[in-house]
Amino acid sequence: MEIRTKSVPGDVPGVFAGLDETLKLLKGTDTTVWSLPEGSLFAPYEPVMTLEGRYRDFSTLETPLLGFLCQASGIATKARVVKDAAGEKPVFHFGSRRMHPAISPMIGRSAFIGGCDGVAVSKTAETLGIEPVGTIPHALILLLEDSTTATGMFEEIFGDSVNTVALVDTFGDEKFEALENADLIEGLNAVRLDTPSSRRGDMLQIAKEVRWELDLHGFEDVGIFISGGLDEESIPPLNEVADAYGVGTSISNAPVVDYSLDIVEIDGEPMAKRGKLSGAKQLFVCDSCGERKIAPWVVKEMSCPRCQKRMGKRLVKMIDDGEVLVDDRDPKEIREYSLEQTLRIPGTEGT
């Protein structure tokens, strides 16, 4: 059986994720599994996973198997799109409160693998082996009745271990609260603009105004952190003034990658339903020029049609007859692997 998709949401290269749980699911099932390594970029119609075994041995796992891969890959893909939109600026994942807590670690892990620089949920950060990231909530300012009091107390208690970011839109105007905080809080790292949409008008102009005033008063080192309903379309115009982003719903609620799992071969004979290429397939990629080719499984070697260099096989044996052959990979390593790849899908802008 083969897993592949006919399209990736947004017509961008997909980021393959969810393999960690898939391997646990298929462990011990008399199944042999070849798969892309997690964090691999893929294009529509490319096989991302091939399973060999007796259908009845793993047919009951078909639904959870696709569920693991479709949602995790959808979130990782969206995180990459948002990360690319932000360029060099860090993107932190703040979206766990939009989703059921049971899947929060999966969402955060997928967002991180796709390219987010950090996550806000401490449990998720712990499983990723990173420090959680967050900023002061409006609640603290409301309870203390003043932005600078809240920032000052935070700085006093946590200032040695984490960066202090003042939230400057709770009671007053962003410009004046930013200046007040910068003035009173020594070592202030950034101000966060989370202006409610009902008051927003033009976020870029608000951020520019805050930047101007901070610079004019000698606070060039104080950065601007922007959050609130951001996605790949709203971020690029803000890049000229923002230093970091908190992105929530657009990543947590990313559209899934619509993978399908289909029989392509029975007892060594090519066999597939209408609309599907029969026979097991391998994905060859040229490490030199990036050329990609889907070939029948019997093809053992392939030279790049573009640069004549030898192409590498991308589907790697991960499970042999129920025995998992690969160790758990560090999510930081998967993220680096994912971010260092580029892939251009013909007819699209790609990444």
Ligand SMILES: [Zn+2]
């Ligand atoms: Zn090549």
